[in-house]
Amino acid sequence: MKTDYLSWPTYFMSIALLSSFRSKDRKTQNGACIVTPDNKIVGIGYNGLPNGCDDKDPDFWSDDDEDVLRSKHTYVVHAEQNAIYNSTPFDLKGTAIYATQFPCHICAQAIIQVGIKDVFYLRRKNGKHHEDSFKAVAKMFNASGVSYTDIADIPGYDSDYLDKMSELAP
Ligand SMILES: Nc1ccn([C@H]2C[C@H](O)[C@@H](COP(=O)(O)O)O2)c(=O)n1
Numbered sequence: 650m651k652t653d654y655l656s657w658p659t660y661f662m663s664i665a666l667l668s669s670f671r672s673k674d675r676k677t678q679n680g681a682c683i684v685t686p687d688n689k690i691v692g693i694g695y696n697g698l699p700n701g702c703d704d705k706d707p708d709f710w711s712d713d714d715e716d717v718l719r720s721k722h723t724y725v726v727h728a729e730q731n732a733i734y735n736s737t738p739f740d741l742k743g744t745a746i747y748a749t750q751f752p753c754h755i756c757a758q759a760i761i762q763v764g765i766k767d768v769f770y771l772r773r774k775n776g777k778h779h780e781d782s783f784k785a786v787a788k789m790f791n792a793s794g795v796s797y798t799d800i801a802d803i804p805g806y807d808s809d810y811l812d813k814m815s816e817l818a819p
Pocket residue numbers: 674676677678679680695696697721725726727728729750751752753756
């Protein structure tokens with residue numbers, strides 16, 4: 650028997666990472682993968698525009714945060730949200746989500762409300778704004794009984810594999 654196959658955590662985070670390679674965000678590409686307790690994938694997503702919005706319209710992908718009408722932050726659907734939307738009508742109670750980035754507060758609310766119970770993340774953004782957001786998300790997750798774990802802390806997770814895969818980003 651072959652013994653060097655991918656572990657479940659490595660496999661699911663690889664799928665989240667692969668999905669992020671579809672993102673058209675110039676700065677930040679995220680992906681997410683939702684998994685049942687018996688290891689079935691029920692939703693995959695990446696950060697992108699809502700259906701029907703033209704990626705070539707410069708307003709949608711602008712980084713100009715001074716103008717709410719010309720900021721990607723107004724328009725982009727986050728990877729975790731898309732993974733949830735793409736899983737409908739599946740009941741997500743008791744599932745886990747593998748996300749390339751620690752969820753923002755809006756994604757955290759969505760994760761809680763659909764009943765996802767475990768969050769595994771690959772990266773956390775640095776800086777005061779992100780640290781404060783992390784605290785708010787942790788407060789919500791703790792109150793709702795959602796676990797959140799750096800994937801690097803999971804036994805059997807192969808960080809070298811994901812590092813090599815990250816280098817393949819388009
Ligand atoms: N939990 C998250 C947080 C953010 N995103 C997306 C939304 C944007 O496209 C990008 C973050 O913007 P930036 O830091 O580059 O100004 O990442 C997500 O998918 N999930």
